[in-house]
Amino acid sequence: MASETPITSASELTRGQRLRAIMAGSAGNLIEWYDFYVYAFMALYFAPLFFPQGDRTAQLLNVAGIYAVGFLIRPLGGWFFGRYADRRGRRAAMVASVLLMGAGSLLIAALPTYAVIGAAAPLLLLVARLAQGFSTGGQYGAAATYLSEVASTKNRGFYAAFQHVTLMGGQLSALLVLILVQQAFPEDTIRAWAWRIPFALGAVIALVVLLLRDHMHETVTPADGAKDREAGSLAALARHPHALFVVVALTAGGAVTLYTFTTYMQKFLVNSAGMDVKTVSGVMTAAMVVFMLLQPAIGALSDRIGRRTCLLIFTGVMTLAAVPLLTALGKVEGPVQAFLLVLAALTILSFYTAISGLFKAELFPSHVRALGVGLAHSVSAAIFGGSAEYLALWFKQVGHEGWFFVYVAGLCLLSFLVALSTRMPRRDDMTA
Template identity: 35%
Template sequence: MTSERLQDRVAPAPAHAAIDDTIIDDSHRGTGAGPVSGAVASSRRIVLAATIGNLLEFYDFTIYSFFTTTIAKVFFPKSDPVVSTLLALSVFAIGFLARPLGGFVLGYYADKRGRRAALTLTIFLMGIGSLAIGLTPGYGSIGLAAPVLVIVARLVQGFAQGGEFGAATATLLETGPKRTRGFRASWQLASQGASALLGSGIAAALTYLLSPEQLLAWGWRVAFFVGTLIMPVGLYLRRHVADDTPDAGAGVLSAGSDTLHLKNAPRRDPTLVKKWFLAVFTVLGGTVTTYVMIYYIPLYAHQYLGMPSKLSMLASICASACSFLLCPLWGALSDRLQRRKPLITIGRGVLILLLYPAFWLMNVAPSLFVVMSMVFVMMFFYTMGSAPAFALMPENFPKYARAGYLGSAYATAVALFGGTAQVVAAWLTKVTGNVMAPAWYMMACLGLSLVAVHLFQETGDQDLS
């Protein structure tokens, strides 16, 4: 885009206007040629880069969760298996503490150096963290240094992931016509399900192919080495696909036009702070459910339902597949309805009512069929209540503040509640002696999230600001 065209597009805009969406709006698609078709193709490439990048980055978080018990044996004292597991889960949670910092620091870096530079850095850091975990010797070899090195690697991964979410979600929302915003934004959550599916599939394959001794000695490390593929694959995608986003001065997400709008954007808007807190509590219900249903269920099924590890992993695979397949459907339905909040309310409301009977049935009849069936039913309503929320939240923020506010709110909620969900669920079950504790915890978090959703403005039928 030439400087003259950029000025024509941006100069007349109001103080807090978004980048002109007309190059990708439905009303300007008549010819199917020229700048319109080029912008549409560019939009598709950007969506692809954002989705695949997010999928690859969540893989490392997923694989750590699935090998929690193995990691506990390798990196922590073996005197008390339950305590070792809690310590391993705590290290998993530590990685989330760096997310808010990553959201702020990498967000600032993205403003200064461009989105592509920041997103490329996140891919690189995640790959380094995965490689470090895979190469770290066990507690028996280097003692306390082993868990310390794993903690550092988890912090690096968390920092990188914190810088990924805001820009990727904003890109998915903004790159394309109004009528498919919910569908596009839903791929942020769908890609998390796909990464969990990939991670659980690899974990299950290694568990089935290797003996317990081989898995403990070296097999689990293979999964983390696979995670190092994030670096070359991610760098390639974001070098060749994301040319349109931050610093080229062309395309739907030009850094130059973003900068001009930011200069004229309101510096203080108290409503943004309110919306930030609403986003935190909206994410609360979804992130706790995600990390319990997808990541904690295999451990729960093994420890409390008496299912073999090889079978318990199938429950997580089922949950991941449901998330991957159902989220785009609910996102598309919210577009057709031009409403986000009804689906969120119904999905999360029904899930609250189902959690107790579902966990009760799994405990009184702990078979693979019952567990898989209950997981499917719960995930059906979870995805209904969560996929449209990934459009509702960013739609409530103006363009000039969308990535920063959304990214920091999401990172804060996931750090406080998502990363600790497994630890809290395991701790509540152990302290109370009540195997229904995870259900009660999710019900409380989902209830709070519904209040926040109710306070958000409905945006499915509105243009982006």
């Protein structure tokens, strides 16, 4: 891989270089999240092929279990790629994680079903999701760190918000591909084999990151010698326990809300509200477009009112709104009502997602920034985000679906209390 002279300050970049760097870094993030979300959106179709026993909820529980396991390995990926990004550069870590994600998608696309190879089928599905979870754990910290460092100080919130624009762009792309597959093939064909197409596409587009890497200007000098031996080390990170706690606590409410109202909502509206699969896909696509467009606006607002104020708005409002919103969504009678309710939830969530990577990056010094963000975020996302879908389905199966709604509100209350008691730093120099 070709390497440029490291640029250690965003002030050294021209406006054109900065924009190209942000676009290239964001594109890699989009590819990564497209591959990750395709699994969630295609689960309704391939679940019976890998777990043929039981009713729809039981099958989805099995698939959600593997989905959750993909989250559980994310802290390991956050540690591995975070250390690599702090020691060898943000760009190298982002490229490597995207290529690993593509490999996981390729394995799923080619995977034989339970009818062909028996119990080995769900086992190999698990292996693929472990690779993807490992990759995702690395991408988040490296991307959040890179975009916060390459952005200008005055507009850092606006530029850093593009991490979530592309995260949602990846999810939206997965939804759009799902809709195209639904329009191109009858349902029986999709369930038989056409569900593989989005995974195969994800493997191919992962290679695009290789074409973009020369536009991703490095923001740190690779560690070399004794003076840099602590870069990306757990020993150095351990000196920042408060920052680690804040990231874990605030990610708890953010992650459970994000995965509840995005990936799980696709299944919730079908399985609980009784809506048609294609109708739900249209509702979620429209809501996600608006959600994506909100990110830069909220990011720019954070440059004026501060990250902490945005976090207080999200956690405080969602604590009060989670139960009534989810209760109403479980009883929707049409797509317009579903769209408005989902959009209301996503608008509240935007006050977290737009600044999620940035406020975490500003908590840590540069030599442990990617590790601190990636590891702490991945631990919390694994515990609270990765389990959200499984818990929701389990509560439904035992006849107490409403308890999950209270659980979401409770985590948001915890995050609110932490945000209320924490002073968020505002770093002018992200190389420090």
